[in-house]
Amino acid sequence: MRQEPGGLTRSVEDYLKTIYRLSSQGGFATTRDIAEILAVAPPSVSGMVKRLSEAGLIEHVPYRGVQLTNQGRRAALRTIRRHRILEVYLARFLAYDWDNVHDEAERLEHAVSDELIARMARALGDPSYDPHGAPIPTAEGDIDETELASLADAPVGSDVVLRQVNDDDAAVLRYLAEQGLTPGVRLRVTGRQPFNGPTIVDLAGVARIIGHELAATLRCEPLLPEEGR
Amino acid sequence: MRQEPGGLTRSVEDYLKTIYRLSSQGGFATTRDIAEILAVAPPSVSGMVKRLSEAGLIEHVPYRGVQLTNQGRRAALRTIRRHRILEVYLARFLAYDWDNVHDEAERLEHAVSDELIARMARALGDPSYDPHGAPIPTAEGDIDETELASLADAPVGSDVVLRQVNDDDAAVLRYLAEQGLTPGVRLRVTGRQPFNGPTIVDLAGVARIIGHELAATLRCEPLLPEEGR
DNA sequence: TTTGATAATTAGTTTATGCTAACACCTGGC
DNA sequence: GCCAGGTGTTAGCATAAACTAATTATCAAA
Numbered sequence: 446m447r448q449e450p451g452g453l454t455r456s457v458e459d460y461l462k463t464i465y466r467l468s469s470q471g472g473f474a475t476t477r478d479i480a481e482i483l484a485v486a487p488p489s490v491s492g493m494v495k496r497l498s499e500a501g502l503i504e505h506v507p508y509r510g511v512q513l514t515n516q517g518r519r520a521a522l523r524t525i526r527r528h529r530i531l532e533v534y535l536a537r538f539l540a541y542d543w544d545n546v547h548d549e550a551e552r553l554e555h556a557v558s559d560e561l562i563a564r565m566a567r568a569l570g571d572p573s574y575d576p577h578g579a580p581i582p583t584a585e586g587d588i589d590e591t592e593l594a595s596l597a598d599a600p601v602g603s604d605v606v607l608r609q610v611n612d613d614d615a616a617v618l619r620y621l622a623e624q625g626l627t628p629g630v631r632l633r634v635t636g637r638q639p640f641n642g643p644t645i646v647d648l649a650g651v652a653r654i655i656g657h658e659l660a661a662t663l664r665c666e667p668l669l670p671e672e673g674r
Numbered sequence: 675m676r677q678e679p680g681g682l683t684r685s686v687e688d689y690l691k692t693i694y695r696l697s698s699q700g701g702f703a704t705t706r707d708i709a710e711i712l713a714v715a716p717p718s719v720s721g722m723v724k725r726l727s728e729a730g731l732i733e734h735v736p737y738r739g740v741q742l743t744n745q746g747r748r749a750a751l752r753t754i755r756r757h758r759i760l761e762v763y764l765a766r767f768l769a770y771d772w773d774n775v776h777d778e779a780e781r782l783e784h785a786v787s788d789e790l791i792a793r794m795a796r797a798l799g800d801p802s803y804d805p806h807g808a809p810i811p812t813a814e815g816d817i818d819e820t821e822l823a824s825l826a827d828a829p830v831g832s833d834v835v836l837r838q839v840n841d842d843d844a845a846v847l848r849y850l851a852e853q854g855l856t857p858g859v860r861l862r863v864t865g866r867q868p869f870n871g872p873t874i875v876d877l878a879g880v881a882r883i884i885g886h887e888l889a890a891t892l893r894c895e896p897l898l899p900e901e902g903r
Numbered sequence: 904t905t906t907g908a909t910a911a912t913t914a915g916t917t918t919a920t921g922c923t924a925a926c927a928c929c930t931g932g933c
Numbered sequence: 934g935c936c937a938g939g940t941g942t943t944a945g946c947a948t949a950a951a952c953t954a955a956t957t958a959t960c961a962a963a
Contacts, residue, residue, distance in 0.1 A: 456950065476911055489951055491912055496949080508911055508958055538767070539793045549790055556785040561778055621844045685920065705941055718921055720942055725919080737928060737941060 451523065455555040457502075459483060460493050463505060464513055465521035473510025488555075522582040527554040527562050529575035529582075532612070534565045536576045543576040543627075544618035557576070570653065577618070577662070578609030578628035590629045593664035596644055597657055599634045605665035606631050624653055626663065680752065684903075685782040686731075687753045688712060689722050693732060694750035698819070702739025750810040756783040756791050758804035758811075761841070763794040765805045772805040773847035788813075804848070807838030807857035807893070812894055822893035825873055826886055828863045834894035835860050847886070852884055855892065 453461075463482045467474035476494070498505040513521060520602035531550035535541040541549065563584065566572070571590070574580055579641045582588040598604050607630045610621055621627065625648055636645040641657040653664070679901040682690075692711045694701035705723070709716045731746035742750060748858070760779035764770040770778065792813065795801070802818070803809055805840040811817040828834050836859045839850055850856065854877055861882075867873040 454949075477909090485950090486952060487911065488913080488953080492950070535790075539790065539797065541793075547789055552785045552787070553782065556781045558778055560763075560774075561768065564770075575855070648844065683919075713918090715922060716941065717923080721920075849950080883940090 450519070451559075453520060456493065457497065458520070458555055459504060460490075460497060460593070461513065461517055461521040462524050462528075464538070464627045465510055467524065468510075469510050470592070473506065473512055475510045479511075489640050499643065519586050522586045522588055524554055525588075526582040526584065527557055529579060530562050530566050530572070531557065532575045532577075533569055533572045533581075537569060542619075543612075544615040544621065546576060547615070559577075573661065575612070576628075577612040578607075581611065593666060595661050596632070596634075596646070596655065596663040596665050597660035599636050599644070599665055599667065601637050603667040604633050606668055607663060609664035611662045617662075625651075626653070626655075631668070632665070680749070680788075681750060685722065686726065687749070687784055689719075689726060690731060690742065690746055690750040691718060691753050691757075693740055694747065694754065697741050699740075699821070702735065702741055704739045708740075714751075728894040748815050751815045751817055753783055754817075755811040756786055758808060759791050759795050759798070759801070759803045760786065761806075762798055762801045766798060771848075772841075772851065773844040776841045778843070802858070804841070805857075806841040807836075808841065814840070822895060824890050825861075825863075825875075825884065825892040825894050828873070828894055828896065830863050830866050833860065833862050833897040835897055836892060837895050838893035840891045846891075854878075854880075855882070855884075860897070861894070 457471055460479065460483065463479050464474045467478050467482070478492045480490045483490070483550065488669050494505050494511055497503045497517070498511075501514055502509065502520060503511045503513055505511045510543045525656050530544040535546045536543060566584075572581060580589040580591075593608050594605075596605065596607070607626060608628055610626070611617065630648060633647040634644060635647050635652065637643070638645075643656045643662040645652045646653050646655065677709050689708065689712065692708050693703045696707050696711070705716050705719045709719045712719070723734050723740055726732045726746070727740075730743055731749060732740045732742055734740045742811070757779045760782050761775040764775045764778055765772060795813075801810060809818040809820075822837050823834075825834065825836070834857060837857055839857065840846065859877060861875040863873060863876055864881065866871065866872070867874075872883045872885045873889040875882050875884065
């Protein structure tokens with residue numbers, strides 16, 4: 446049962462990835478949130494938390510939540526690197542669309558060797574971002590943890606560059622691609638309706654209306670007035 | 675635990691592949707042989723045999739052995755196709771040597787989707803043989819089951835084409851590559867020592883002495899005298 | 904401060920897969 | 934035609950990871 450490369454099971458890698466995601470902005474990952482993301486029942490999480498804790502991969506504060514230890518963080522970043530390199534590779538060399546790469550990478554990330562990831566990364570010229578704009582950890586475990594602002598928070602009148610979108614909902618990704626909302630695109634925030642209403646942006650002269658919930662998942666970098674052409 | 679594509683677990687796929695290999699020349703696959711190839715204890719095989727039998731993937735004759743049903747055969751060939759397409763892909767597009775592809779493919783074969791295999795096959799021009807000369811089943815489950823003769827049985831004085839070598843021992847594969855013994859190469863059998871002694875062949879004017887055990891694993895196609903240039 | 908809702912945990916079961924030890928079956932050599 | 938040694942199977946146990954049901958902890962609001 447311990448036949449995965451790196452000595453961690455598929456489940457363990459999935460838990461660590463999820464805990465990384467939930468605790469990366471500093472706090473604790475809760476049982477509830479982990480259970481929801483992994484689509485398992487909360488007691489399953491309690492059980493795994495105990496095992497991960499005994500293995501020294503996480504710190505557990507009962508009834509509070511968990512955080513990764515350094516060792517756990519390293520393991521999580523290793524899996525995340527695999528996932529994102531795979532996404533770039535599939536998109537670039539096997540003609541996958543950006544809305545299909547996630548599921549395939551999700552399975553492969555547990556089976557590929559370090560060697561294969563290194564070869565893929567080299568073939569790709571060591572990319573720094575995946576097709577959805579997420580930063581790719583280096584083989585040494587360094588990652589760009591810059592916090593990007595949400596488009597839903599960008600001030601009306603400001604110019605921003607769309608940097609990152611969520612990768613886990615294929616239907617959303619297809620819609621975003623249709624609308625031209627892909628990482629790197631420049632947007633001017635032209636308006637926003639109150640009470641969690643939509644954000645209106647100008648994309649190369651065309652208006653786009655983006656619902657609040659969707660806008661909240663789009664991560665942007667503000668453009669200073671003197672920047673840009 | 676049933677998260678593999680195709681609904682079969684990794685273990686089940688490995689057992690079916692092994693049973694296919696052991697029973698492809700018509701007979702039964704025995705518990706002992708399956709256990710040895712998969713590096714598990716014989717009772718583990720008995721347990722799995724019971725489950726596979728209940729699932730309708732194999733026929734079990736107690737104390738005799740097992741054979742694949744049509745359903746089991748289909749599943750085995752699907753895994754074998756994945757494995758071999760992966761081997762060709764890794765060798766061709768990711769600069770793997772033919773002695774390294776096996777282990778990587780062995781893990782990936784359980785994780786890739788049909789979709790990815792189809793894309794790889796297309797990128798490769800739908801290859802019919804893997805880097806070791808083994809035939810690749812089609813997506814529909816057809817496979818070239820031509821029985822090739824062993825070099826150890828080729829008559830002295832005959833001309834043969836080396837068609838297929840074993841893929842599972844990296845050290846052997848490195849040695850064969852050094853000696854120029856790769857699929858497609860033409861050999862003249864110039865001699866053989868008695869009592870399971872080595873076979874001597876002429877490869878493009880150079881003599882090669884091949885021990886009996888190794889020669890027994892090399893599969894060849896006899897060349898009729900009028901053939902070849 | 905009590906309480907009720909929500910979240911977390913424990914207890915106990917299930918399934919897949921492995922193991923060792925013990926027992927059962929078969930076949931070849933006498 | 935019988936028996937020994939090897940092969941196959943059963944019994945019983947372990948572990949990882951999931952589940953449901955029951956219990957406990959926490960927190961915020963009345």
